Amino acid sequence: QVQLVESGGGLVQAGGSLRLSCAASARTNSAYNMGWFRQAPGKEREFVAAISWRGGRTINADSAKGRFTISRDNAKNTVYLQMNSLKPEDTAVYYCAANSAFQLVSTKTSDFDYWGQGTQVTVSS
Secondary structure (H helix, E strand, C coil), rough: CEEEEEECEEEEEEECCCCEEEEEECCCCCHEEEEEEEEECCCCCCEEEEECCCCCEEEEECCCCCCCCEEEEEHEEEEEEECCCCCCHCCEEEEEEEECCCCCCCHHHHCCEEEEEEEEEECCC
């Protein structure tokens, strides 16, 4: 069982930055691809970014390209999402997720086996 705990959310003005963190239970993070998703009120959960278990491959949603950066530190069992130039439409609950490193890095929610509880990001205009 993989346990994921997100942190770093909060309230920020448009144009500001936040860095989200996702801490994984010991000795699990390094064997899993990791992803970030978000869900705004009344909308479906959507892909934001993903990273392979060794960090060699990353995928970003079009909405995140040029603004968000996913990274990981396997020694700390932590994955990060650096978010810059935030917009009000980025307001959502952000979730991190994990799937086995034996699978391809994915953008689909259905491909991820483990999820955190989410952290709220609110961007004011």
